[in-house]
Amino acid sequence: MEKSRLAVVNALPTKTYRFLKVNEIGIGIPEQATDGGDPWNGMTPPTGVTFSRVERQEELPDEIRAIETGMGASIDRALSDHGIPANILTVAAGAAIEEPVVMPVAVSCGSATMTSLVIRAEAGSSLTLILDMTGSDAGCAAARSFFGLSTRIRAESGAHIRLVHLERFGASITNFDDIGGWCEEGAQIELTTLLLGSRNAVKGSEGSFLGARVTLSGDTSRFVNRTGYYFGGQTSLDMNIVADQRGRETVSDMIFRGVLADHASKTWRGTIDFKSGSAGSVGDEQEDTLMLSPHVRNSSVPVILCAEEDVDGRHGATIGQLSEDMLFYMSSRGIAVEEARRMIVQARLKSIAREIPDSRLRWEIEQWIEKEIA
Amino acid sequence: MSEKQQVNDIDRSLYDFKDDESGGDFYRIEEGLTEEIVLQVSEEKKDPDWMRDFRLRCLDIYNRTPMVPWGPSIDGLDMGRIATYVRHKGEMKTDWEDVPEDIKNTFERLGIPQAERESLAGVGAQYDSELVYHNVREEVAAAGVVYTDLESALRGEFADMIREHFMHLVPPTDHKFAALHGAVWSGGSFVYVPRGVKVDIPLQSYFRLNAKGAGQFEHTLIIVDEGADLHFIEGCSAPKYNVANLHAGCVELYVKRGARLRYSTIENWSKNMYNLNTKRALIEEDGVMEWVSGSFGSAVSFLYPSTILKGNRSRMEYTGITFAGEGQNLDTGAKVVMQGQDTSCVISSKSISKSGGIGTYRSSVIIGKDAHRAKASISCDSLMLDSESRADTIPAMEILTDDADVGHEARIGRISDDAIFYLMSRGIAEADARAMIVSGFADSVSKELPLEYAVEMNNLIKLEMTGG
Numbered sequence: 001m002e003k004s005r006l007a008v009v010n011a012l013p014t015k016t017y018r019f020l021k022v023n024e025i026g027i028g029i030p031e032q033a034t035d036g037g038d039p040w041n042g043m044t045p046p047t048g049v050t051f052s053r054v055e056r057q058e059e060l061p062d063e064i065r066a067i068e069t070g071m072g073a074s075i076d077r078a079l080s081d082h083g084i085p086a087n088i089l090t091v092a093a094g095a096a097i098e099e100p101v102v103m104p105v106a107v108s109c110g111s112a113t114m115t116s117l118v119i120r121a122e123a124g125s126s127l128t129l130i131l132d133m134t135g136s137d138a139g140c141a142a143a144r145s146f147f148g149l150s151t152r153i154r155a156e157s158g159a160h161i162r163l164v165h166l167e168r169f170g171a172s173i174t175n176f177d178d179i180g181g182w183c184e185e186g187a188q189i190e191l192t193t194l195l196l197g198s199r200n201a202v203k204g205s206e207g208s209f210l211g212a213r214v215t216l217s218g219d220t221s222r223f224v225n226r227t228g229y230y231f232g233g234q235t236s237l238d239m240n241i242v243a244d245q246r247g248r249e250t251v252s253d254m255i256f257r258g259v260l261a262d263h264a265s266k267t268w269r270g271t272i273d274f275k276s277g278s279a280g281s282v283g284d285e286q287e288d289t290l291m292l293s294p295h296v297r298n299s300s301v302p303v304i305l306c307a308e309e310d311v312d313g314r315h316g317a318t319i320g321q322l323s324e325d326m327l328f329y330m331s332s333r334g335i336a337v338e339e340a341r342r343m344i345v346q347a348r349l350k351s352i353a354r355e356i357p358d359s360r361l362r363w364e365i366e367q368w369i370e371k372e373i374a
Numbered sequence: 375m376s377e378k379q380q381v382n383d384i385d386r387s388l389y390d391f392k393d394d395e396s397g398g399d400f401y402r403i404e405e406g407l408t409e410e411i412v413l414q415v416s417e418e419k420k421d422p423d424w425m426r427d428f429r430l431r432c433l434d435i436y437n438r439t440p441m442v443p444w445g446p447s448i449d450g451l452d453m454g455r456i457a458t459y460v461r462h463k464g465e466m467k468t469d470w471e472d473v474p475e476d477i478k479n480t481f482e483r484l485g486i487p488q489a490e491r492e493s494l495a496g497v498g499a500q501y502d503s504e505l506v507y508h509n510v511r512e513e514v515a516a517a518g519v520v521y522t523d524l525e526s527a528l529r530g531e532f533a534d535m536i537r538e539h540f541m542h543l544v545p546p547t548d549h550k551f552a553a554l555h556g557a558v559w560s561g562g563s564f565v566y567v568p569r570g571v572k573v574d575i576p577l578q579s580y581f582r583l584n585a586k587g588a589g590q591f592e593h594t595l596i597i598v599d600e601g602a603d604l605h606f607i608e609g610c611s612a613p614k615y616n617v618a619n620l621h622a623g624c625v626e627l628y629v630k631r632g633a634r635l636r637y638s639t640i641e642n643w644s645k646n647m648y649n650l651n652t653k654r655a656l657i658e659e660d661g662v663m664e665w666v667s668g669s670f671g672s673a674v675s676f677l678y679p680s681t682i683l684k685g686n687r688s689r690m691e692y693t694g695i696t697f698a699g700e701g702q703n704l705d706t707g708a709k710v711v712m713q714g715q716d717t718s719c720v721i722s723s724k725s726i727s728k729s730g731g732i733g734t735y736r737s738s739v740i741i742g743k744d745a746h747r748a749k750a751s752i753s754c755d756s757l758m759l760d761s762e763s764r765a766d767t768i769p770a771m772e773i774l775t776d777d778a779d780v781g782h783e784a785r786i787g788r789i790s791d792d793a794i795f796y797l798m799s800r801g802i803a804e805a806d807a808r809a810m811i812v813s814g815f816a817d818s819v820s821k822e823l824p825l826e827y828a829v830e831m832n833n834l835i836k837l838e839m840t841g842g
Contacts, residue, residue, distance in 0.1 A: 015444035016768050017709075017738055023444075032676040274786075275762060291776035294743070298773045306765045306786045309758040319773055 004028030008076035009176070010211050010240035022301050025238050027176060027209055028145050029078045029114075031041065032114050036115035039087050039103055048095025049127065052088045063316035064118055066150045066311040069180030070211025070240045077148055079116050086116040089129070091159070093122035100128035100164070100357050107147040107173060109133040110147060113155050114148040121159035121187070128162040140241055149190050152180045155187035157218065162190040164284060164356055167208070176209040185218030185247065190225075192355045196262065196368060197231035207236030212241055216250035216281075225254040228352025230373065231262070232261035240269040241285075246313075249280040256287045257348050258374070265297035268360050272304045273316060279310040287317040346373050400502075403459040404713065405587065409433060412557050415459045419525055419560060424537065432556030439550040446703035446732070449650045451618050460502040460585040468509050470631050472683070486580050494607075496521045498579040500592055503560040510741045514573060516674055520566040521577055524593055527548070527564035539595055543626040543654045543682075544820040551650040551676075552620045555591050559624065562592035565606065567633075572603035576638075576824060580591040581610040581623070583643075589620035596626070598633040605636040607827065616646035618673075621647055627655035627663070631685065634662040640827055642834065643671035645701055650676050659685030659714065666822045667694035669706050670834045678736060680709035683717040683745075690719040695819040698731030699837065705768075707737040707754075712745040712778075722818055723754040726835075727763035735767040735784075743774040750778070756786040759808075809836055 011024040040051050054060060057080045069075060079086075091097065105115070121127060135145060148171070155161050167174055182187040195208055208231075214223040216308075223243050229241040231237050243252030252272055260266055272283035289298055302315040322344055330340035349369050412603050422764045459489040462474055470478060470834065480497050481487060489497070496510030496520070508520040519802040520532065530538050546556040562720035563579050583590045598604050612619060621643060629635045643649055649672040655663045665679045672780050681690040692708040710719045725733035735745070735754045756765035784811050789811050813820075813835055 012768075014766065014768060016736060016770055018442070020740075020770050020772060022737055022770055095584075162375065279761070290776070291773065295774050296774075298778060299771065300773075300782075301768070301770045302758075302784065304767045304784055304786050306756065306758060307761070307763075309761040309763075309788045311758075311787065313786040315767075315782070315784040315786075317771070317780070318773065319780040320778050321776055321780075323613070 003031045005031060007078055009071040009074050009209060010269065011072055012148040012240070012269050013242055013273060013303065016301070020291065020299070022269065022299055025207060025209070026175070026358045027150070030112040030155055032274045033082050033112040033114050033146060033148070035084050036105070036113035037104065038057045039115055039117065044276045046099065046101065048092045048097055048098050048125070049101070050090045052090065053085055053166055053335040055085045057084065057086055060118065064152055064154060067180040067213065068213050069150065069152065069178045070213040070242060071176060071178040071209065071246070072211065075148070075176065075178045079114060079150055079222050082114060084114045084116050086118050088118040088120060089121045091122060091125040091127045094124045096125065097127045099340055101334060102358060102361070104134060105131060105133040105149070107145055107169060110145055112146040114150070117149070117151045117327050119151065119153040119161060121153070121155045121161045122256065123156040124158040126160040128164065130164040130196070130356070130358055131166065131362065132163070133167045133169065134369045136171050143328070147173060147175045147234070148178070149176070151190050152183065153189055153320070155181065155183045157184045158186045160188045162357070163192070165193045166356070166361065166365060167195045169208070170261060174206040179212040179215035181212070181223065183214065183221035183223065187218060188221050188222040188224070192352065193350055194365060195227070195229040197229070197233070197235040197237065198370070207238065209238045211240045212242070215316045216243065216245045216252065217246055220249045221247055222251045223253070225342065226352050226355050227256045228349050229258035229266070230349055230369070231264035232267060234262070235264050237266045239267065242271045242273060244273050245281045245283060246275045247278060250278060251281065252283040254285040256285070257352055259290045259345055259348060260294060260296040260298060262294070263295045264373060266300040268305065269301045271313070274306045274308045274313060276307040276310045278308045281308070283311070283313045285315050288348070289319045290322065290345060291320060292345070315348060330352055342373065346370060349373070386509045398587070402585065403455050405455050405457045406520055407433070407436070407453045407458065407554070407558070409528055415558050415813050416539045416561060418459060421606060422528065425528065427482065429557050432553045435546045436550060436553035436557055439553055440451070440831045444675055445705045446649055447673055451620060453570060454509050454621050455587055455617065457585065457588045458591065460588045461504040462501060462506060468507070468691045469508065473507050474705070478507050480582060480584065481580070492579050496502045496573045496577040498523065498563045499589070500579065500581045502583060502585050502588060502804050503590065504585055505561050505808040508563070510577070516578050517571045519567040519571060519573060520564065524564045524595060528745050532564065532566065535566070535597070536595065539597065539626060539628060540593070541626070541635055542622070543656055544624050545588055548652065552624065555593070555624045557621045557651070558589070559591045559593045562594045562623070565596040565604070567602040567604045568596045570601045573611040576605040576607045578607040578609065580769050581608065581619065583612040583619055586615045587619065589622060592623045594625040595625070596635065597628045598630060598635045600630045602630070603634045605638065607638045607824070609640050609642070609644045612644040612647055615646050615721045617646065619644070619647045620650070620651045624651070625653040628777050629655060629657045629661040629663055629741055629810070631658045632660045636662070636664040636666065638823055638827065639668040639830060640668045641671055641842070645671065645673050647672045655679070655681045655750055657681060657688040657690065659688060660682060661685055661688045663690045663696065664695045665692040665708065666819060667706070668819055669694070669704055671694040671706065673712060675700060675704040677706045678709050681711070681719070683712045683714055684718065685709065686714040686717045687715040689717060690724070692721045693819050693822050695816045696725040696733050698725065698733035700729040703732040704782065705734040707735045709738045710750070712739070712741045712748045713752065715744070715746045716748070717745055719751070721752040723752070724815060725765055726759065727755045727756070727765045728759035728817065730762040732764040735769070737769045739780070740770045740776060741773045741778045741780070745775055746777050748778045750776070752782040755815070757812065758786065792833045
């Protein structure tokens with residue numbers, strides 16, 4: 001990768017002290033980044049689902065382009081500037097697709113690509129989409145790679161979209177995962193993200209960037225988020241997740257559970273935004289970060305914004321080491337401390353991995369966890 | 375139950391009286407902020423040369439520093455219309471009887487002399503830009519406790535100590551209004567508590583800004599030496615005008631090894647006030663810093679008492695409440711930097727928003743890489759009393775060591791219908807039930823205050839809830 005253009009992303013919905021350096025972050029988008037190609041890779045869509053494509057972002061309907069994402073408008077501009085086509089998955093009204101649609105994405109060594117996805121879930125439909133993203137560690141240390149994924153979801157009345165993002169990239173990749181969702185009345189977006197960073201990251205990688213913003217526009221709409229991450233080596237993770245609650249009796253339920261090891265660093269911004277009119281809504285965000293090395297760096301910014309009286313917003317965070325009580329309990333049952341430590345760390349990630357609705361992938365991820373966190 | 379009661383605006387007649395400045399008893403520097411004005415203030419203060427030069431350097435920093443890009447808007451504040459120095463022509467007194475009649479009446483109405491007689495070890499009273507009264511009980515002075523105005527200290531036996539500490543914790547480069555403070559500061563107190571001395575009853579400074587369109591820039595410098603103990607209380611109020619007033623004070627607190635300082639504030643500025651105050655404490659080994667803060671007044675507040683836990687086993691507690699009513703945008707919270715090993719901090723913040731008021735809790739907790747086994751517990755609760763108001767919480771935590779233990783919880787919500795119903799079923803009117811619940815919500819703060827101040831705080835809450 002040669003030249004890149006800086007994009008300011010993951011901006012906090014409201015700014016805070018500058019010295020913390022959490023208000024936003026920059027990511028270099030390589031100038032030569034190109035389209036990642038056909039994400040469906042010749043797959044036949046299940047009944048009730050259609051795949052289509054528009055060659056330019058500007059051709060997308062206004063109601064799709066208006067969907068705000070977690071990383072922000074800079075990513076939309078980058079997609080437009082690089083001429084990235086949009087790949088559209090439409091689920092027909094009332095269609096309930098039981099089998100998850102699995103989309104493998106393999107990032108090749110030294111490449112620089114971006115992919116744009118749009119999911120249109122018509123009224124009353126349901127679908128699970130799994131994106132299994134991998135890269136290669138072996139032999140790729142010298143050639144830095146870049147991969148960006150933008151996903152915009154419009155869930156019409158009563159639709160239910162479950163989106164699972166599994167990220168097992170290699171050592172030298174800079175990647176972003178930008179998600180925007182819009183829920184009409186009674187619609188639900190469930191997002192499960194597992195970010196498994198490599199412990200062998202080399203210099204030059206800017207790290208991983210995750211942004212998600214779901215607008216709960218319709219009454220009784222819901223956003224459920226489960227994020228698990230493991231970052232070691234020199235890797236870094238920057239997140240910005242926003243539940244924008246506008247309709248009455250909306251629900252956001254967000255859990256972030258992760259492990260930092262070696263020299264890894266992580267910034268997490270989580271926002272529940274109760275807009276005026278969101279009476280009867282509930283928002284909950286829970287963060288649990290385990291720090292396994294004296295060299296890791298953790299930043300957390302849990303924000304609740306509230307312009308409505310009749311709401312219930314909660315945040316809880318636990319950051320630090322493994323609970324001594326838990327270790328003692330396990331030791332007292334004959335489990336060696338190191339073994340107990342390993343089990344607890346693995347369990348933390350497996351609790352998110354259990355949410356993967358595909359048994360083969362779930363098994364693969366659990367194997368990865370057991371191998372990497374030994 | 376969902377029907378809302380009518381809540382009127384607060385009757386602030388207790389605080390909202392003003393003295394006429396047109397009678398020739400007051401000296402006022404022209405409005406605005408220029409080098410000439412800063413030199414005029416310096417001359418009025420009879421500054422030593424280093425302080426005059428320092429003021430000019432601060433002015434330069436102020437002019438070069440942009441306003442922070444976060445927080446409430448201060449567009450309504452025009453420094454070109456703020457008089458940075460206003461004083462009564464009389465000198466500071468140590469006997470109430472010698473204080474000019476009109477000023478004495480002001481403080482009598484605020485209950486300061488009575489409080490001094492009944493429950494304080496010493497009192498300082500600042501009126502506009504200057505202290506008009508300063509006194510400390512004989513037995514406290516005999517123990518070596520120094521409680522005096524900062525200007526006297528600057529020229530007396532503590533001159534070197536002042537120079538060593540003044541605006542070192544809060545450098546003028548910290549932010550725009552720290553630089554402004556450095557340029558035009560006037561008034562404020564210096565407290566020194568010698569090693570091992572425990573002051574059993576509190577000292578209090580009361581700040582009154584009477585002048586229309588003026589600023590108050592007092593500087594408070596407190597040094598609590600090793601093993602000493604002090605409770606310092608600050609109170610402030612002003613009459614309401616239809617033009618902006620500005621408070622940009624600065625508080626620097628040094629808590630030495632094994633010492634303890636409790637710093638309590640009941641802030642009740644009028645609702646035309648921009649309260650851009652900076653408070654910071656440096657805590658050495660085994661030292662303890664306790665902040666108790668009640669913010670009720672001001673149109674706009676930026677207030678985040680900050681603590682540097684430098685010494686091993688040093689600790690900090692912050693207990694604060696903010697009540698944002700009509701026309702108020704109060705951005706408050708706390709900051710802590712944990713550097714020493716086995717340090718701990720507990721932050722407990724409550725905020726209440728009503729009648730279109732905006733209450734924001736903003737904080738930062740930074741645990742450095744050498745702060746092994748640091749423990750931090752942060753909780754913030756916000757109560758929304760209607761849907762015209764706003765309550766935001768914006769905490770941030772940066773943790774650089776793996777053996778830290780950090781817990782954070784936040785909650786935003788309304789008064790529970792069940793709680794109101796329960797109280798009403800026992801014969802309590804809805805308005806009273808609401809007031810009781812809000813008072814209970816603020817209980818964690820009021821119980822940390824001396825009785826007289828807890829009563830004042832509860833009265834303020836009651837006034838806000840019922841319209842007096």
